[in-house]
Every structure is written in structure tokens, then in C-alpha cells.
Amino acid sequence: MQIASLIFLFLASTITVFVASTHTYNDIPQIISNEVRELKVTKKISHNLTRAVNDLVKIKDKKTSNHLFCQTCDLVIRQIIAYRRSGANKESMVAFFRKLCRTFATWGGVACDGYINIEIDTVLYIIDNRKDLTVHRVCAIAFQPKNCTDPNAHKWTVDLPPKRKTVKTHHPSHSEASPLKVLHLTDFHYDPLYEPGSNAACNVPLCCQKSNGPPSKATNAAGYWGDYHVCDTPWHSITELMTHLKDAHKTFDLIYYTGDIVSHRSWATTKDENVKAIKELFQLFNKTFKATPLYPILGNHEPHPTDFYSPGNVTSKVSTQWIFDLMASEWKRWLPDETKATILAGGYYTVLVKPKFRIIALNSNVCFISNLWLLYHDEDPYDQLKWLVDVLTKAEKDGEKVHILSHIPPGEIQCLQRWTSQFRKIVDRFAPIIVAHFNGHTHLDELRLFRDPTNHKKIINVAYNAGSFTTFVGFNPNYRTYDVDANTLEVLDYDHYTYNLTKANQNKDKDPEWYKLYSFKDAYGLKNTTYDSLTDLIGRMSRNRTLMQQYFRYQGRDSDPYTAQGCDDTCLRKLVCGITAVEASESIQCQNIKKRTT
Structure with a gap:
């Protein structure tokens, strides 16, 4: 966000x-x-x-x-x-x-x-x-x-290799071994200035800080564990999560962190304060998870100014190269040396986790339309998509399967249309080896499904958005764990965990009561998570109002204010539409859905 x-x-x-x-x-x-x-x-x-x-x-x-x-x-x-x-x-x-x-x-x-x-x-x-x-x-x-347009916009493209003959593609069988346990954390938005009891209903874009003054009434007092108002996350809530993860889960095989460490106090950030917050969280991750492999990516809030990722050839006064320099240093505790070059070049990297399993971590924040540097240069910033094609081409040749980590999810309405169309084209081409995408940014528990461009009834790829740990705005905190097949790397199922912030804040001396909100297969009546099952799911969602109301509630993790706002039939139709909107242009069309008239 x-x-x-x-x-x-x-x-x-x-x-x-x-x-x-x-x-x-x-x-x-x-x-x-x-x-x-x-x-x-x-x-x-x-x-x-x-x-x-x-x-x-x-x-x-x-x-x-x-x-x-x-x-x-x-x-x-x-x-x-x-x-x-x-x-x-x-x-x-x-x-x-x-x-x-x-x-x-x-x-x-x-x-x-x-x-x-x-x-x-x-x-x-x-x-x-x-x-x-x-x-x-x-x-x-x-x-x-x-839908503002530029008649002289350069319609740049990313070249793709011809498709390989499918008869030569190796499809690994499902493993009989225990699935890999993957923890997905995202969007912490740590606020060092969070002050329990302060005014949560202030007149600036982020509240719950001492500078906001006292609340006008008790219901506007910032909660101890966080707040549903326009507020971010106190440090003690983050450390409580780390304690809970160690106590509730024996071990994880992999951890994905999909960006956004810094708070939404964007009008008052400084480079030094951002660096401090980033280092504190990564040090906590390192202390908590020790030798467990962790794969982090950048969010749009990590740089200063917020959202800005400058080209590599601008002057130092306005350059954001420092954020890549910092990540190259911080991430080396988890990543191999060969990732340093691309991290320094643009904040992205790839790692071969084990034979036949590759992770590709993108800096998709460059496509975000609040990144003012798009006005200066918008053609495949940092040559990242070209690099993505090269990595996928080699992975395909080597018989690898791929997980893609990206802060901005496919189809984000505020991701540059040209970037999203080229990214979608890449996914269409390499769908057989891209097993799943893992995203954050929107703070919503979301599912995005890629349809075959020649047959819209056929699903060819899937992206999972794990919501957010921050409550900004009106959400319950959450994290997610996946069961991933050790051979195919497919997500077999996932569990979504949360706690009710209202209840947690009623007793600040007691740790929040975490619980499993739902399991993917059980909640949506899936026999499995194959593309055929996901195709059936989107069909059922389009016909079943009750199922979509459940999807709406889960987006905000069943939080009190999010559920209270409700979702009428037009809202539900937009939600269904958004699940298969994997380009910005498609998301714009979804938002333009009108109320049905009789």
C-alpha cells in the first residue's frame, strides 16, 4: 500500500x-x-x-x-x-x-x-x-x-523465445515425502513511533503516534497490539509474532518475505530512519529463524522518498541507489554471493534452492505509478523483465520449476499498464515452469488466476497474496503457511492464521489469541489445487454469492470493521472479476463494473 x-x-x-x-x-x-x-x-x-x-x-x-x-x-x-x-x-x-x-x-x-x-x-x-x-x-x-491516455506513448516490448515442444517437457511426479513447509510473511509496516493510547483518529495520513495528541474519546485511543484506524504496527506486536511462530510451528523449510517494512508516515521519512527500521526487522528475522533459508524482496515503502526507484544514471542527490546497496549488504546473510550483482543493479535476484527448484525475486515496485521516476524512464526499468526472460529461458532448458516472489501482485490497477502486459506475456510463455507467484502490497488476502489467452476457461498459472501483518487499514494481522510438494513445487494447500484485534486489545497483558482462520482446500471445497480445480473454483465463485461473501470476509481476515462495511452484489462481481484480472487494463475494467439495473 x-x-x-x-x-x-x-x-x-x-x-x-x-x-x-x-x-x-x-x-x-x-x-x-x-x-x-x-x-x-x-x-x-x-x-x-x-x-x-x-x-x-x-x-x-x-x-x-x-x-x-x-x-x-x-x-x-x-x-x-x-x-x-x-x-x-x-x-x-x-x-x-x-x-x-x-x-x-x-x-x-x-x-x-x-x-x-x-x-x-x-x-x-x-x-x-x-x-x-x-x-x-x-x-x-x-x-x-x-483511463488517461498518451497518444505518443512508446509501446515497448520484451522479446520472447519461441515455445519449446511440449513433448520434451519433463513433468515431475508428486512426491511421497512430506511437503515443504513455507512461511509467507508480508507488509509489516513497522512504526517506531506507535504509541498505545494516543489519538488513532488524527488529521494526518498516519495516526497512533504521540505527536497526534490525546484521543477525543475512548474509542479513538490507539490499541496496544495495533489499531483498525489509519495506523501501522508497534514493535512489540512484531516480536510477539516471532515468539508465536517459534512456539506454534516446529520448523519451516523456507520463508518468503514479500516486502514493505517501513511505515506509511511517508511525508516524514528520512533515509537514516528507513535504514534503521529495515536493519532492525532483518536482524529480528535472523535471530528468530536462524539457519532457515529466508528470501526477502523490496516493497514500495523501503526507499526514501516512498515509492521512488530512480534510474541508475541520475545524480546522487536524487538517486535511490542506496536502497540497493543496503539490500546487497543485509540480504547476504541469506543469499549466495552471485545474487549481489542484480541486487545492486535493481533490487532483484534468482536462487537455485535445490536441484530443479528456482526462486526468482522481482522488484516489481518499479511499475507502481506512484514511482515518479516512471515519468523520466518507463521502459523496462533496470532491464528487469529482459533479465526475467533470460532466467526463465535457462530454467526451462535445465528442467527447473520456479516460484516468483513479487511485492506488487499481477494485475495491480496501479502498476504501469505496459509493464503488466509484458509481464503477463512472459507468464503466458513460461507458464509450464512457473508453478506459483507469492505477493503482498494490497494488504488483502487475494487469489489471482492467469487464464490461457486462447481459451479463457483454462487456468494456466496462480498467484497467492498473503494479506499483511499491519492492520492498515481495518484489517486483522495475519501470516500464512503453505504445504509445497517437494518434487513439483506446487502449493498443495495453505493455512491462514490471524487474531481478532478487538479482543486482543481488550487485554494488553495477555498475548493475542492466534487461530487458523481457514485452510484453502477446506474453505473453498477443493479436491486439490490443480488448475482444473481452480478453474472449477472460479466458476463456482461466479455463481455462488455465499462463497464470494466468504472470500470478501477473508480478504480482511474477518476483522470487525472490514466485515461491517459489507459487500453488495456489485462489489462481489468486482471481486470475482479481479481474481482473473492479471493486467492493469483488466483490473480497470473490473472497477468500472456498474450496478445492475432491473
Whole structure:
């Protein structure tokens, strides 16, 4: 999960106001130009603009709203770029952004100033050095879910080798030995500033900290073990999890950690604080799991600024190369020396766990549209997808089976469309050797199924999202264990563990009561986890409302607030659609599903 970068959130706030501020569509461009131009010299907002905020809800047609949104984005971005290129210095740009943020965003002055101070150097670097930067490019990337387009976008591709003859493909038989036990942890979002009893309903993008002051009422007091409000994870909750894992499970053969260590306090991060949090968690993992092989990957929150992964050829002032340098050092306790080169190059690596079993760990955060560096360079950042093809090609030749670890799950709506389409193409080509994907990021317990592009009734690949340990926002903490066949490397089943945060917080002197929420096969009536069974499952889900209500509850780990919000028929249809949405374009289509009319 991300708190989007300053420029994106500023636009999201300002544009919706502008769009609603007119009674006729033809007035929109002039209103925008006038208002943005005035904000460079004044803080005053016209009465018409103020009144327009109240008209926002009247724009109900999504297609019309998206069109106006994208049109307005073009005009706002044109003002920003032109102001800088007309000679505005850094101080002038900071002052301009402060007016925009304080006028239209709801974070308050502290968060506004924090985002601006952290991100301004990157914003100005991109405007100054990407000479062909266009408003269409910015809006198409920043507001991809709104279907904004760039007619001049470069449709880059990743070359694939021809398919090998299937008759020569080796299919290992299922092992009679005990399955491998794999622990999947993800999205801890450790908050060093978490303060039990502090205000959990504050006016900045992350609460439950001493600086948020006392709560206005008892129900807004941050819980001891965590909180359902906009809050992250205290250290004592993380150490309790480690103790529980050692006590409740004899041993694990492998551990996957799929990213996001740093908290959501993105307007106030520093490089040093991020480094400290990352080192503390990895040291705890090392102490807890000792010699057990652990395979970590980066999340979008590890760098500073949040979400930003810079190209390798930018100046040191705005470069995020330090995060790769840090990971190369921290991960060497678990990974072989030969992984160092690709970790330093882009935060990704591959390991042959044992003969015929390969793990590929990706840095998919580069595709996240809040990664502002996509505006500077978006064509296969770090040549990672090209490298992925090369690794898979050799793995196929050597008869290996592959697990792919990736923070951003397939089909994430905020992953660059071109990246997701190329990744999907790679998975389609190498589906016979890619046994499973393991993801995080969304904080949701999710299943993603790849369909055969020539036969949509046929499932050819599967991705598992293990939810999150953080409660951000409204979730119960969780972890997951998989039974993996020792020969085929297929997931035979998994168990999902959680505890009820409400009950846990009622007695802070007692450890939380962990329990198994469900087992995959039992919960969904599966004979096995073959692609044929998963094909049958998605068919049953599309017809069975009760089954999908269960899927909805499990997404939030049966938490009290998540379950209370409910999921109507339109919501359920979007959930079903999302299970087979493995490209961003498909996820956008799922979100645009309308309520059925009679």
C-alpha cells in the first residue's frame, strides 16, 4: 500500500474540485487556467470554485468524469511545467506547491510541507532533465486508473523465445515425502513511533503516534497490539509474532518475505530512519529463524522518498541507489554471493534452492505509478523483465520449476499498464515452469488466476497474496503457511492464521489469541489445487454469492470493521472479476463494473 507522491495526490484533490466547479463542460479549461494562474500569486479561492466543491457528487457518469479528469490534468500539469521552465526557482516552486496543497488537500500543513520538502528535488529534476516531458505522458501514467491516455506513448516490448515442444517437457511426479513447509510473511509496516493510547483518529495520513495528541474519546485511543484506524504496527506486536511462530510451528523449510517494512508516515521519512527500521526487522528475522533459508524482496515503502526507484544514471542527490546497496549488504546473510550483482543493479535476484527448484525475486515496485521516476524512464526499468526472460529461458532448458516472489501482485490497477502486459506475456510463455507467484502490497488476502489467452476457461498459472501483518487499514494481522510438494513445487494447500484485534486489545497483558482462520482446500471445497480445480473454483465463485461473501470476509481476515462495511452484489462481481484480472487494463475494467439495473 502507498501514500501517493505529492504531485499525484495534489492533482487528485485539485482536479476533482475544478471539474465540479462549472455547470457547463466548455467552461472547464478557462476556469482551470485562471484559478491555477491565480494561485501563483494569491491564496484566495473564488466563490464559484468554493461552491463547485458541493457540486462534485453530481458528476455520476464515470466515463464523463474520467474524461473531464484527464482533460483537466493536462491543463494543470501544463501550468506546473510551464512555470518551472519560465524560470521559477526552487523556492518559488515550493511556495506554489504549498498553496496548492494547503488549498485543496486535506492532510493539513505538516503533511503538505513534509511531502513537498521530500519530493521537490525529484519533481524538479524530472521537469528539468526530461526535455520531452509532455502533459499527456504525466497524466497517462499518474492517472492510469482514470483511463488517461498518451497518444505518443512508446509501446515497448520484451522479446520472447519461441515455445519449446511440449513433448520434451519433463513433468515431475508428486512426491511421497512430506511437503515443504513455507512461511509467507508480508507488509509489516513497522512504526517506531506507535504509541498505545494516543489519538488513532488524527488529521494526518498516519495516526497512533504521540505527536497526534490525546484521543477525543475512548474509542479513538490507539490499541496496544495495533489499531483498525489509519495506523501501522508497534514493535512489540512484531516480536510477539516471532515468539508465536517459534512456539506454534516446529520448523519451516523456507520463508518468503514479500516486502514493505517501513511505515506509511511517508511525508516524514528520512533515509537514516528507513535504514534503521529495515536493519532492525532483518536482524529480528535472523535471530528468530536462524539457519532457515529466508528470501526477502523490496516493497514500495523501503526507499526514501516512498515509492521512488530512480534510474541508475541520475545524480546522487536524487538517486535511490542506496536502497540497493543496503539490500546487497543485509540480504547476504541469506543469499549466495552471485545474487549481489542484480541486487545492486535493481533490487532483484534468482536462487537455485535445490536441484530443479528456482526462486526468482522481482522488484516489481518499479511499475507502481506512484514511482515518479516512471515519468523520466518507463521502459523496462533496470532491464528487469529482459533479465526475467533470460532466467526463465535457462530454467526451462535445465528442467527447473520456479516460484516468483513479487511485492506488487499481477494485475495491480496501479502498476504501469505496459509493464503488466509484458509481464503477463512472459507468464503466458513460461507458464509450464512457473508453478506459483507469492505477493503482498494490497494488504488483502487475494487469489489471482492467469487464464490461457486462447481459451479463457483454462487456468494456466496462480498467484497467492498473503494479506499483511499491519492492520492498515481495518484489517486483522495475519501470516500464512503453505504445504509445497517437494518434487513439483506446487502449493498443495495453505493455512491462514490471524487474531481478532478487538479482543486482543481488550487485554494488553495477555498475548493475542492466534487461530487458523481457514485452510484453502477446506474453505473453498477443493479436491486439490490443480488448475482444473481452480478453474472449477472460479466458476463456482461466479455463481455462488455465499462463497464470494466468504472470500470478501477473508480478504480482511474477518476483522470487525472490514466485515461491517459489507459487500453488495456489485462489489462481489468486482471481486470475482479481479481474481482473473492479471493486467492493469483488466483490473480497470473490473472497477468500472456498474450496478445492475432491473
